[in-house]
Amino acid sequence: MKKNYNVIVNQKWCKSCEICVAICPKKVFDMDNFYAAANRPEDCIGCLLCEKLCPDFAIEVRLKTEKEK
């Protein structure tokens, strides 16, 4: 599996609603000490559901640059 996406959680803004954990079709997130953590970004398919449904602007999903791959 190609690692195409960076999935970044801003834990300073995360309020631990767990929406991302439940909604992600690839189970990329876990709750980690109260905050969400993108523990398996390599599984991300870039559907953006987590980014759009996080009410707290705490998730950013972006395509990796050639350098980052």
Added chain:
Amino acid sequence: MDYLNYLRQDKMPHIWCDGCGHGIILKSILRVVDQLGWEKNNIALVSGIGCSGRTPGYVDFNTLHTTHGRAISFATGLKLANPKLHVIVVSGDGDATAIGGNHFIHAARRNLDINLIVFNNNIYGMTGGQCSPTTKTTKKATTTPYGNPDSAFDISKLAEAAGASYVARSTTYHVAKLDKYIKDSFLTKGFSVVEAYSSCPTSYGKMNKETGKTGLQMLMYQKDNTVPLQKAQKMTQAQLEGKFITGVFVEKDKPDYTENYAKVIQTAKQQ
């Protein structure tokens, strides 16, 4: 999409509770503004009071946080003084249809070129969960602990009957639809209303657990209980109990108030 470009980052994190649907609606608005390529300086975002009313505090547009229920009145002044401005009003269900109900129907009747987005969580979120005009019959609120005896307003049908150019409704779970409706509403001339079903876990969820207690559960309830308008038209009232009916209710091309008002100015000048 870089949301941060549109946020006053020094005001973040926002005050909304964990799982509150309001943040999802705000994101949808920002995505649409980004897609349309609107200049931040050409946008005015206006609100009244309530949790939804806090929205302007977080965005880097021209913003106005007004009094409870009166956002549309302030927005009317803005639009008439500066017709080129994109005027967006965000309002809670209480703000828009209780204290601000008359402003709402008359703005629709006059077909003012304003985009209203109602954050409908079926409750007064900010003040501790009093019942609102959209709290459904039998549902609980701090003011109706034994179940609400009243009937609820259907905001979209109200807007339709009052004469809005564009009316559509989506849930926060169905974000793609929400984006589309907000975008179409922004592109429609005249008064447009997008009713976005939000969730208030803190005030509504805790009293009405059958439709979800947490923000996540309420979102999942929306996912499992939404019926598109066309399908709903073939269903009975009983089958539609507890369902969210979503879709486009009105999409009309008709003269708006700024246009009609410009004609009045023209006529007056000629005499």
